[in-house]
Structures are given as structure tokens and as C-alpha cells.
Amino acid sequence: MSSAPTAGTRPDEVRRHNRAALLRRLHVDGPSTRAELATELGLNRSTIKALVDELTALGLVTEQVPTHRQGAGRPSLLVLPQARAVPVLAVDVGVEQVTVAAVGIGGTVLGGRHWAQARGGADPETVLAKVATACRELATELGRPPVRIGVSVPGVVRRADGLVHEAPNLHWTGVPFGRMLSTELRLPVQVGNDADLGGLAEHIRGAARDAADIVFLSAEVGVGGGVIVGGAPLRGTGGYVGELGHMVVNPQGRSCYCGCRGCWETEIGEDALCRALNLTGGAARAEIVAELASLALRPEDARHRLEGFAGWLALGLTNVVNVVAPELVVLGGLLAVLPPVVVTEVAETVSRRSLVGRAAGRLRMVTSTLGADAALVGAAELAFEQVFANG
Ligand SMILES: [Zn+2]
Numbered sequence: 001m002s003s004a005p006t007a008g009t010r011p012d013e014v015r016r017h018n019r020a021a022l023l024r025r026l027h028v029d030g031p032s033t034r035a036e037l038a039t040e041l042g043l044n045r046s047t048i049k050a051l052v053d054e055l056t057a058l059g060l061v062t063e064q065v066p067t068h069r070q071g072a073g074r075p076s077l078l079v080l081p082q083a084r085a086v087p088v089l090a091v092d093v094g095v096e097q098v099t100v101a102a103v104g105i106g107g108t109v110l111g112g113r114h115w116a117q118a119r120g121g122a123d124p125e126t127v128l129a130k131v132a133t134a135c136r137e138l139a140t141e142l143g144r145p146p147v148r149i150g151v152s153v154p155g156v157v158r159r160a161d162g163l164v165h166e167a168p169n170l171h172w173t174g175v176p177f178g179r180m181l182s183t184e185l186r187l188p189v190q191v192g193n194d195a196d197l198g199g200l201a202e203h204i205r206g207a208a209r210d211a212a213d214i215v216f217l218s219a220e221v222g223v224g225g226g227v228i229v230g231g232a233p234l235r236g237t238g239g240y241v242g243e244l245g246h247m248v249v250n251p252q253g254r255s256c257y258c259g260c261r262g263c264w265e266t267e268i269g270e271d272a273l274c275r276a277l278n279l280t281g282g283a284a285r286a287e288i289v290a291e292l293a294s295l296a297l298r299p300e301d302a303r304h305r306l307e308g309f310a311g312w313l314a315l316g317l318t319n320v321v322n323v324v325a326p327e328l329v330v331l332g333g334l335l336a337v338l339p340p341v342v343v344t345e346v347a348e349t350v351s352r353r354s355l356v357g358r359a360a361g362r363l364r365m366v367t368s369t370l371g372a373d374a375a376l377v378g379a380a381e382l383a384f385e386q387v388f389a390n391g
Pocket residue numbers: 245246256257258259260263265
């Protein structure tokens with residue numbers, strides 16, 4: 001989130017600020033007329049014209065007469081972002097799969113690569129080499145290299161330089177992945193936590209577009225979250241956020257790899273879901289999803305089988321909701337494919353039990369609309385944040 005320029009700011013800084021605001025607006029909301037841009041950005045028409053002319057000359061936007069005229073008089077020209085002008089590279093290093101996509105302004109996917117890897121078999125140098133190859137191939141296809149790279153990793157990441165402190169499910173500890181990739185490809189690289197980026201993605205392009213205070217909770221092998229407060233992502237010291245899964249909810253519970261006992265992850269992560277579904281631990285994701293889809297058709301059975309799981313989900317969310325007071329909770333990862341009857345019951349329980357829920361009325365809880373793409377989309381948005389911030 002950028003702030004408005006203050007009095008005394010130099011004219012070229014004001015122009016840069018306005019140009020970034022206009023591009024961000026087109027990126028998030030798509031083609032807009034000059035009149036809409038003037039109203040939404042609080043700028044006069046001549047300023048908008050000058051900015052659009054500048055961006056047109058740079059090849060970042062084009063203009064056309066809108067097909068649907070509104071009202072009498074000369075129609076306001078429609079400004080369209082040019083997706084291929086400043087592509088970024090988004091990388092999602094998952095536990096079982098790595099996905100790389102070239103993404104243009106407006107969120108258009110211009111091309112991509114993905115490959116499977118064995119759980120725990122993601123050696124950093126191998127991942128780096130494959131990502132670098134994919135980046136070069138995509139640059140050739142696009143006819144230009146990406147301007148920045150955003151990377152999602154399922155672990156604790158230092159935002160400033162992309163050092164991956166711990167990514168237990170990748171078996172990475174102290175891997176300077178951001179610096180390695182930046183050195184290899186000679187491009188600026190930002191690295192973020194997968195659940196944190198999932199929350200950013202849902203806020204900009206998914207289920208939480210119209211909400212300003214959001215909790216995104218995602219369960220895969222690990223459990224993490226992203227929190228948006230007043231429209232801006234919660235950053236935390238060093239950017240270390242998203243470890244909702246290590247909130248201790250059951251001190252008599254199972255040991256967690258982090259050294260604690262009874263972390264929320266041990267009760268609502270993939271292993272816990274497998275136990276509830278009577279699947280062997282480490283079952284393929286497709287098998288878990290199929291079982292949940294089958295249960296969704298039998299609501300009574302779903303309620304019964306997932307009663308304990310849903311209880312832990314509601315308990316942890318009650319704590320989170322009392323602290324953050326979100327207007328919307330978005331469930332991602334495997335939680336996004338829970339049977340609807342279970343999601344409804346959890347929302348009702350949290351609304352009833354939390355002081356915030358009781359004060360604010362019924363808690364809104366929805367499932368992710370981006371699904372398995374959330375972290376990748378978030379990685380692209382992480383890169384675009386820097387594109388707009390740096391002009
Ligand atoms: Zn833990």
C-alpha cells in the first residue's frame with residue numbers, strides 16, 4: 001500500500017507515485033476508462049491523459065473506444081494494460097510439485113512449466129537449476145525476460161533477502177534461496193511463505209477481494225496462514241508471519257517437528273485429516289480430495305467422521321478470530337475441499353464461541369476460489385508489488 005504524496009514532494013516523485021497507482025489499478029481491476037481512473041485515483045483528467053500518454057509510449061497500455069457507450073457526449077477512452085509488457089516470473093516450490101509461470105499485468109498467465117518431485121527430495125540446487133532453465137525457456141517464448149521474480153516456499157522465510165530459515169517438508173534449513181536465484185538469473189527476487197502469499201492472492205484476486213480484514217488459513221502437509229489487516233498484509237518482524245499452524249492448542253497432544261507439543265498443525269494438518277478419514281498417513285493428495293468429495297455427498301456421515309477434526313479447526317479459529325477480528329475467514333489448501341456442511345458448522349461454532357464473533361454477528365467463512373493456484377498467484381503479486389513500487 002503506498003501513501004499519497006505529501007506537500008513538498010518533488011514533481012517527478014508525484015508523477016511516479018501517480019503512475020504506479022494507475023498501473024496498480026489497471027492490474028487489479030482490469031481495463032478502465034480514463035474517466036473511471038480519474039475518479040478512482042482522485043486525479044484530474046489532464047493528469048490522467050498525461051500519464052496514459054506516457055504509459056502508451058512505454059508500451060504498457062493501449063487505448064480504445066469503449067464498445068458500450070454510457071450517456072451522451074464523447075465517450076471516455078478505455079485504457080487496457082498490456083499483459084506482455086512487464087512480465088514477472090512466479091515460482092511455487094511445493095512439497096510434491098514445483099510450478100513456474102510467467103505472469104503479465106492484470107494477472108494474465110503467459111506461459112508456464114511444472115514438474116513433480118518426491119516428498120523431501122527437493123534439493124535446493126536441483127530446484128534452482130530447473131527454475132533457471134524454465135525461466136530462460138519462458139523468456140525465449142515471450143521474447144523478453146521477466147522483470148522480477150516472486151517465489152513461494154512452504155517455510156519460514158526472511159523477507160529482506162529470501163533466506164529460507166526452515167522449510168521442514170522440503171528438508172531445507174538455512175537455504176539462501178532468494179540470493180541463489182537472484183545471482184543465477186541476475187534478476188531481483190522476492191521470496192515469501194506459501195500460506196502468507198495465498199492470503200495475499202485471495203485478497204487481490206480471489207475470495208477476499210472485497211474484504212479489508214482477512215484471515216487465510218491453509219492446511220496441506222503443514223498448516224499456515226496469512227493475515228490482511230486494513231487492506232495490508234501483516235508483515236511481522238523480518239516478514240516472519242504465517243505460522244498459525246504452530247499455535248499450541250493441545251498441550252497433551254502429539255509432538256510437532258518444531259519442538260512443541262500439540263501445535264494446531266498436528267490436529268488439522270494433512271496427517272490429522274488422513275486419521276479422520278481412515279487413510280494411511282502420507283496418502284496422495286488426490287486420494288484425500290476424492291474421499292472428501294465423496295463425503296460431501298453424505299452430509300450426516302461427513303459431520304460424524306470429521307467431528308473431531310472440525311472441533312480442533314473451530315477451537316483454533318476461535319482463538320485467531322478473537323485476536324484478529326477478521327470480517328472474513330478464507331479456508332485454503334485441503335480445508336477448501338472440506339464438505340460444505342462441515343465448513344458451515346465450524347463457522348457457526350466460531351461465531352458462537354468467540355467474543356468477537358458474538359459482537360460482530362455471524363462470522364463469514366468461505367473456501368478459497370484460487371485453490372491450488374493460490375501460492376503461485378501470490379508469488380506473482382509479490383513480484384508485482386515491487387514492480388509498481390519501483391516504477
Ligand atoms: Zn509446531
